Amino acid sequence: MGLTLYDKIYQQHLVDPDNKAAPLQYIDAHLIFEVPTAQAFDSLRKNSRPVRRTDLTLATVDHNVPTNNRSKYKNAASFIKEPAARTQVTLLEKNITQYNIKYFGMSDLRQGIVHVVGPEQGLTLPGSVIFCGDSHTPTHGAVGALALSGGTSDIEHVLATQTVLQKKYKNFRVCVEGELGAGVYSKDIILHLLGKIGTAGATGCIIEFCGSTIRNLSMEARMVLCNMSIEGGARSGLVAPDDVTFEYLKGRPLVPSGSDWGKAVAYWETLHSDDDAHWDFNIEIDAAEIVPSITWGTSPDDVIPITGRIPDPVNYEETNPFKAAAIRRALKYMDLKPNMLAVDIKIDRVFIGSCTNSRIEDLRAAARVAKGRKVAKSVYAMVVPGSGLVKQQAEKEGLDVIFTEAGFDWREAGCSMCLAMNPDVLSAGERCASTTNRNFEGRQGVGGRTHLVSPVMAAAAAVTGHMADVREFLKAENGSINVTQWTLGGEQGRSYGPVKEDTSVSASDFVDDAIANRPTEEAKTSADGIPKFDVVSSVAAPFDMQNINTDLIIPGEYLKTVIRTGLGTNLFRDIRYDDIKTHKENPEFILNQPPYRKSQILVCTGENFGCGSSREHAVWSLVDFGFKCVIAPSFASIFFNNSGKNGLLAIPVNDAEALKKIHAEGIANREVQVDLPNQVIKDSEGRLITKFNVDAYTKHCLINGLDDITNTLASEEKIYAFETGQKTAFPWLFNRIRKLQSPRRLGLDLAGATDILDW
Numbered sequence: 001m002g003l004t005l006y007d008k009i010y011q012q013h014l015v016d017p018d019n020k021a022a023p024l025q026y027i028d029a030h031l032i033f034e035v036p037t038a039q040a041f042d043s044l045r046k047n048s049r050p051v052r053r054t055d056l057t058l059a060t061v062d063h064n065v066p067t068n069n070r071s072k073y074k075n076a077a078s079f080i081k082e083p084a085a086r087t088q089v090t091l092l093e094k095n096i097t098q099y100n101i102k103y104f105g106m107s108d109l110r111q112g113i114v115h116v117v118g119p120e121q122g123l124t125l126p127g128s129v130i131f132c133g134d135s136h137t138p139t140h141g142a143v144g145a146l147a148l149s150g151g152t153s154d155i156e157h158v159l160a161t162q163t164v165l166q167k168k169y170k171n172f173r174v175c176v177e178g179e180l181g182a183g184v185y186s187k188d189i190i191l192h193l194l195g196k197i198g199t200a201g202a203t204g205c206i207i208e209f210c211g212s213t214i215r216n217l218s219m220e221a222r223m224v225l226c227n228m229s230i231e232g233g234a235r236s237g238l239v240a241p242d243d244v245t246f247e248y249l250k251g252r253p254l255v256p257s258g259s260d261w262g263k264a265v266a267y268w269e270t271l272h273s274d275d276d277a278h279w280d281f282n283i284e285i286d287a288a289e290i291v292p293s294i295t296w297g298t299s300p301d302d303v304i305p306i307t308g309r310i311p312d313p314v315n316y317e318e319t320n321p322f323k324a325a326a327i328r329r330a331l332k333y334m335d336l337k338p339n340m341l342a343v344d345i346k347i348d349r350v351f352i353g354s355c356t357n358s359r360i361e362d363l364r365a366a367a368r369v370a371k372g373r374k375v376a377k378s379v380y381a382m383v384v385p386g387s388g389l390v391k392q393q394a395e396k397e398g399l400d401v402i403f404t405e406a407g408f409d410w411r412e413a414g415c416s417m418c419l420a421m422n423p424d425v426l427s428a429g430e431r432c433a434s435t436t437n438r439n440f441e442g443r444q445g446v447g448g449r450t451h452l453v454s455p456v457m458a459a460a461a462a463v464t465g466h467m468a469d470v471r472e473f474l475k476a477e478n479g480s481i482n483v484t485q486w487t488l489g490g491e492q493g494r495s496y497g498p499v500k501e502d503t504s505v506s507a508s509d510f511v512d513d514a515i516a517n518r519p520t521e522e523a524k525t526s527a528d529g530i531p532k533f534d535v536v537s538s539v540a541a542p543f544d545m546q547n548i549n550t551d552l553i554i555p556g557e558y559l560k561t562v563i564r565t566g567l568g569t570n571l572f573r574d575i576r577y578d579d580i581k582t583h584k585e586n587p588e589f590i591l592n593q594p595p596y597r598k599s600q601i602l603v604c605t606g607e608n609f610g611c612g613s614s615r616e617h618a619v620w621s622l623v624d625f626g627f628k629c630v631i632a633p634s635f636a637s638i639f640f641n642n643s644g645k646n647g648l649l650a651i652p653v654n655d656a657e658a659l660k661k662i663h664a665e666g667i668a669n670r671e672v673q674v675d676l677p678n679q680v681i682k683d684s685e686g687r688l689i690t691k692f693n694v695d696a697y698t699k700h701c702l703i704n705g706l707d708d709i710t711n712t713l714a715s716e717e718k719i720y721a722f723e724t725g726q727k728t729a730f731p732w733l734f735n736r737i738r739k740l741q742s743p744r745r746l747g748l749d750l751a752g753a754t755d756i757l758d759w
């Protein structure tokens with residue numbers, strides 16, 4: 001039987017194919033940013049562990065940076081007003097200096113959202129494995145790479161070992177055939193898919209997007225699809241490389257050139273799924289079915305066509321009571337009525353930006369709608385380019401003028417209002433048409449309401465003041481224009497800055513990191529480990545929601561901490577407190593009720609616990625509250641992995657009766673016992689409720705309190721041998737980041753900045 005593209009990349013990157021218990025994937029490139037890294041560097045330092053390969057690591061800042069005008073910018077320390085955000089950014093700057101890692105800071109035009117910057121620079125190459133501690137890393141899969149994400153423990157693991165523990169996932173094929181209708185954007189394809197498969201539909205899978213529709217998409221449109229594969233629960237998403245990919249990559253700073261280019265393309269051309277490959281799941285979509293879409297609720301799969309109506313919970317009461325309850329809750333939060341028309345939803349704000357839709361083609365498409373029109377009086381609209389280079393390119397094309405004349409605010413690069421972590425936030429009750437990827441409660445600000453849309457739909461909403469069908473605008477212009485044609489601008493998105501060959505250095509000048517930074521014997525064994533898990537007896541706190549996302553577990557603003565403790569107070573903040581400022585408790589919330597204040601077990605009857613962002617802070621906050629174990633029918637993959645690395649046992653129990661029993665014991669205020677060595681859950685009388693599965697490696701680490709890095713460093717010789725082979729086969733993957741030049745040398749520095757690093 002043949003192999004899928006994912007199978008091939010996975011196999012090619014297995015450091016030790018014989019190690020089935022703890023498979024290690026070699027990481028060809030590692031992108032880091034300010035939010036989840038401080039704790040990782042801190043542990044490295046404590047354990048005297050070096051960064052194994054600085055030549056494969058690149059840093060930028062995005063989540064915390066303010067997006068207001070930088071004309072008076074001197075340095076991050078004086079520009080960022082909010083103390084916690086400032087600490088996180090300046091700490092990253094210290095860490096990259098100490099460990100000698102290349103960095104695009106705020107005074108470098110190449111700075112921007114990590115998933116815009118990576119592809120823009122050509123960091124992500126077909127057939128490679130890339131890692132970033134951010135859940136939207138799948139974006140990079142658009143070039144035909146395996147793009148993996150994880151939490152802080154995984155980041156530390158990659159920094160220390162240049163590998164990540166990664167089991168083999170399943171293969172999910174999404175095939176889209178035919179021509180997209182006018183006004184239909186790749187964002188609509190992915191929203192349409194989410195509406196079909198739900199937020200857990202691809203859990204435990206890697207999605208490959210294929211079919212004629214996908215082949216006809218530009219690279220940036222493909223990135224939108226891969227970016228949001230995480231919203232369908234997938235571990236990653238990818239598209240097989242083709243001429244569109246090669247055309248996009250050629251000439252970018254980190255892409256092989258000269259004779260290496262030909263060798264690389266010859267290899268990349270072999271990267272596709274075999275005709276007889278095995279697919280665990282397959283879904284076929286007719287492009288003609290897809291129309292411009294919006295989300296109406298608080299989950300990314302709450303999708304309706306712009307011609308549709310808001311769902312009515314009454315229709316689900318009997319068939320799916322969980323869904324009916326979720327719809328009721330979402331309607332209340334979103335302040336919408338069942339059956340109302342999508343186009344009747346009035347909006348207050350528009351946000352065009354984020355790692356989903358802030359690239360040059362997105363801005364061109366939105367500008368086309370905005371051109372010659374005015375933002376509605378009741379609306380505040382902002383455009384936030386994904387990187388300084390996207391901004392520069394847009395300004396070259398005059399898009400900034402189109403936007404500002406229409407009344408949009410034109411801002412500097414960053415994650416901005418995608419998550420409430422920097423000054424760009426929604427106020428309570430405000431409703432936003434947003435080109436982002438998550439519409440969870442409170443995602444863009446406490447009490448804020450988010451509707452996910454494509455850039456053209458966002459622009460249409462801005463100028464009308466309500467959700468609008470962008471096809472009406474097309475008719476006014478030229479009924480037959482397809483939105484993909486709208487994006488074709490002058491320079492075809494070549495916004496990656498000048499490339500200058502640095503003739504002063506050659507590959508042989510570089511010290512080989514793998515030799516210079518090999519861990520000492522002491523560093524291999526020095527770690528403190530994780531809390532040991534044996535048997536836990538406690539009253540289980542009963543939850544009955546599905547899709548409990550990590551934004552709900554711990555809101556974005558607490559990700560600014562640089563330590564792992566202290567997060568328990570704000571666990572479930574938005575539903576736990578009636579007044580989040582004074583921490584006045586909501587007496588209805590389960591953890592505010594006496595028997596559960598000290599619970600060590602959380603039992604949830606709803607599916608997909610821990611979906612959304614990869615923030616390990618979600619696990620830290622549960623642990624800080626006192627939880628040692630979470631039981632649910634299913635977990636999102638990243639949350640599940642993060643749990644084990646922090647001594648939190650996540651147990652999937654899909655026997656509905658057993659789950660009900662544990663839940664009922666919790667409600668009755670009776671203890672249950674979770675016995676890891678024997679893999680059983682018992683009631684307070686010692687009677688068996690259920691057995692459970694746990695993989696042998698995780699069990700071993702939890703019982704013995706072992707951390708992954710110590711285990712992995714024991715395989716140091718194997719990593720070294722693999723690395724040597726990788727270097728021989730794909731020499732262009734090494735040393736390229738070191739050859740990047742400082743912004744000043746390339747003329748990409750911010751005038752007046754005092755923090756330009758000279759390299």
Ligand SMILES: CC(C)[C@H](C(=O)O)[C@@H](O)C(=O)O
Pocket residue numbers: 035036063133134135136419559612613614615616
């Ligand atoms: C901060 C980061 C860990 C997080 C993620 O993993 O996605 C963020 O980017 C988000 O979108 O919520």
Ligand code: SF4
Pocket residue numbers: 062063113134136354355356414415418419436437
């Ligand atoms: S989803 Fe939003 S917050 Fe997360 S990386 Fe993308 S832009 Fe940043």
